[in-house]
Amino acid sequence: MRVEQIAVFLENKSGRLAEITAALAGAGINIRALSVADTADFGILRLIVDDVARARQVLKDGGFTVGITNVIAVEVDDKSGGLASVLKSIDQAGINVEYMYAFVNKSGENAVLIFRFDDMDRAITALQEGRFSLLSGAQICSL
Amino acid sequence: MDTLFWEEEMETLPRAGLESIQLRRLRHLVARVYKTVAPYRAKMDAAGVKPEDIQSLSDLARLPFTVKDDLRDNYPFGLFTVPMEEVIRVHASSGTTGKPTVVGYTKKDLETWAGLMARALTCAGVTRRDMIHNSYGYGLFTGGLGAHYGAERLGATVIPVSGGNTKRQITIMQDFGSTVLLATPSYALNLADTMADLGVDPASLSLRVGVFGAEPWSENMREEVERKLNIKAVDIYGLSEVMGPGVSMECLQTSHGMHIFEDHFLPEIIDPDTGEVLPPGEQGELVFTTLTKEAFPIIRYRTKDISRLIYDTCECGRTLVRMEKVTGRTDDMLIIRGVNVFPSQIEHVLMGTEGVEPHYQLIVNREGSLDTMAVDVEVSEQMFSDEVKHLEALTRKIQVDIKDLLGVTCKVRLVEPRTIQRSEGKAQRVIDNRKI
Numbered sequence: 001m002r003v004e005q006i007a008v009f010l011e012n013k014s015g016r017l018a019e020i021t022a023a024l025a026g027a028g029i030n031i032r033a034l035s036v037a038d039t040a041d042f043g044i045l046r047l048i049v050d051d052v053a054r055a056r057q058v059l060k061d062g063g064f065t066v067g068i069t070n071v072i073a074v075e076v077d078d079k080s081g082g083l084a085s086v087l088k089s090i091d092q093a094g095i096n097v098e099y100m101y102a103f104v105n106k107s108g109e110n111a112v113l114i115f116r117f118d119d120m121d122r123a124i125t126a127l128q129e130g131r132f133s134l135l136s137g138a139q140i141c142s143l
Numbered sequence: 144m145d146t147l148f149w150e151e152e153m154e155t156l157p158r159a160g161l162e163s164i165q166l167r168r169l170r171h172l173v174a175r176v177y178k179t180v181a182p183y184r185a186k187m188d189a190a191g192v193k194p195e196d197i198q199s200l201s202d203l204a205r206l207p208f209t210v211k212d213d214l215r216d217n218y219p220f221g222l223f224t225v226p227m228e229e230v231i232r233v234h235a236s237s238g239t240t241g242k243p244t245v246v247g248y249t250k251k252d253l254e255t256w257a258g259l260m261a262r263a264l265t266c267a268g269v270t271r272r273d274m275i276h277n278s279y280g281y282g283l284f285t286g287g288l289g290a291h292y293g294a295e296r297l298g299a300t301v302i303p304v305s306g307g308n309t310k311r312q313i314t315i316m317q318d319f320g321s322t323v324l325l326a327t328p329s330y331a332l333n334l335a336d337t338m339a340d341l342g343v344d345p346a347s348l349s350l351r352v353g354v355f356g357a358e359p360w361s362e363n364m365r366e367e368v369e370r371k372l373n374i375k376a377v378d379i380y381g382l383s384e385v386m387g388p389g390v391s392m393e394c395l396q397t398s399h400g401m402h403i404f405e406d407h408f409l410p411e412i413i414d415p416d417t418g419e420v421l422p423p424g425e426q427g428e429l430v431f432t433t434l435t436k437e438a439f440p441i442i443r444y445r446t447k448d449i450s451r452l453i454y455d456t457c458e459c460g461r462t463l464v465r466m467e468k469v470t471g472r473t474d475d476m477l478i479i480r481g482v483n484v485f486p487s488q489i490e491h492v493l494m495g496t497e498g499v500e501p502h503y504q505l506i507v508n509r510e511g512s513l514d515t516m517a518v519d520v521e522v523s524e525q526m527f528s529d530e531v532k533h534l535e536a537l538t539r540k541i542q543v544d545i546k547d548l549l550g551v552t553c554k555v556r557l558v559e560p561r562t563i564q565r566s567e568g569k570a571q572r573v574i575d576n577r578k579i
């Protein structure tokens with residue numbers, strides 16, 4: 001139940017993010033979720049898209065450094081407590097969150113949480129035992 | 144494994160014996176040059192030194208240096224010591240910056256050169272039974288003809304294929320059974336890539352060893368060319384101002400340093416800033432004095448190449464000093480807070496960090512009275528991570544490694560690919576914004 005995520009290296013200069021989204025849109029690629037991790041010197045853009053292979057090629061052709069990593073997508077009710085309950089079971093299993101971000105699906109009923117854990121295998125087991133709803137890449141794109 | 148020598152006696156002389164030969168030759172040379180070449184005489188007079196002042200090898204340091212501009216100022220034949228009717232060949236370097244530099248050879252010079260080149264090839268285990276594929280360019284450049292006559296002197300079979308027409312070169316290698324490749328290392332890689340394109344398996348060839356020189360190349364490049372061509376790659380050094388290929392040569396027994404043929408070339412290592420001779424083993428600029436050349440001898444020629452002399456005995460039995468692979472050029476040297484920094488050293492750190500040859504740039508600024516250095520590194524896929532902490536750890540590691548190697552603190556910045564300026568495909572390695 002892993003989802004492929006595209007990560008892109010960004011220098012901290014204005015306009016780069018807009019260039020990336022324009023390049024992907026131009027290639028007909030849909031961005032389902034996006035987050036930027038920033039430091040004083042650089043940023044890392046993380047994207048969930050509907051066509052990972054093509055997005056990777058488009059960005060590489062555009063001269064960007066691109067990496068693909070696996071993340072876990074958890075669907076929760078969009079009400080308070082959804083995130084907290086996920087974090088609780090992860091914490092109990094002794095797993096650390098490297099980073100996370102979230103988006104709300106089109107109907108606005110559910111939120112999708114994207115996680116990167118230090119131990120992905122154990123995280124999947126813990127979340128399945130906690131009966132959380134894990135989404136596949138295809139499921140995210142059909143939301 | 145048997146050690147083979149070309150001139151065993153001269154190659155294995157005890158140091159005292161070697162030095163007495165060197166001194167005799169040096170004194171003879173200085174006297175002759177003083178008498179016959181006006182520009183040398185003028186420089187020595189200005190420095191207040193006479194030929195008879197050369198009483199020991201250490202007196203060499205009293206003589207003025209010769210630099211590339213001296214050759215240009217006396218273009219084309221002004222530093223020759225013999226009448227032109229005794230000069231039977233000239234070579235010239237390409238004049239990418241200003242006039243070319245011209246060098247000349249008497250009949251005896253060409254015999255000496257061929258002998259030294261044969262000596263160099265023997266260091267690489269080449270014998271008269273070999274089929275030598277000479278891809279060095281034939282012409283004004285010393286590489287092609289210099290290697291050619293050495294290979295003939297050795298008695299090997301020479302294929303004077305010169306540069307270019309790579310596909311035909313591969314066919315010749317297959318059909319003639321070339322066993323030794325003489326080429327620039329970059330051309331050797333070009334041959335390897337073309338073989339891969341054509342589906343030619345290097346293991347199906349008879350190639351055994353490659354003698355590569357005429358341009359700087361790294362240890363990584365050696366591994367690459369050895370792997371791709373399935374050969375042993377050895378380093379040869381020479382420069383036209385001193386003679387051409389065959390000034391020094393790596394033996395098969397060590398991959399650490401090239402034996403300088405000291406009975407013909409006297410090396411020194413100097414501090415490129417002060418001109419002071421440095422103690423044995425220190426890194427600095429390589430300086431050569433020719434001991435036996437007739438038409439165009441040269442005294443204390445500053446090569447601008449950075450190296451180090453290794454006096455340890457070599458496994459091969461040669462007593463000739465070794466010079467470390469040239470690690471940089473004084474042209475590229477930066478002085479940051481009193482420390483000499485070469486871009487090649489930064490490159491070394493970066494390659495050691497990620498195992499790839501990255502694109503980088505050094506940016507030097509002066510803030511108040513303090514020099515600062517920043518290193519921009521283009522992020523490759525190998526070093527990229529989706530996690531901030533990994534990228535931060537990477538920049539910290541590079542910073543610490545540079546500090547350990549050079550003693551200079553610098554700021555390391557990761558930048559996007561293709562953001563470092565390139566001119567004619569080559570990245571500009573240094574931007575020095577200091578106004579000194």
Ligand SMILES: [Zn+2]
Pocket residue numbers: 393394395396397402457458459460461
């Ligand atoms: Zn040796």
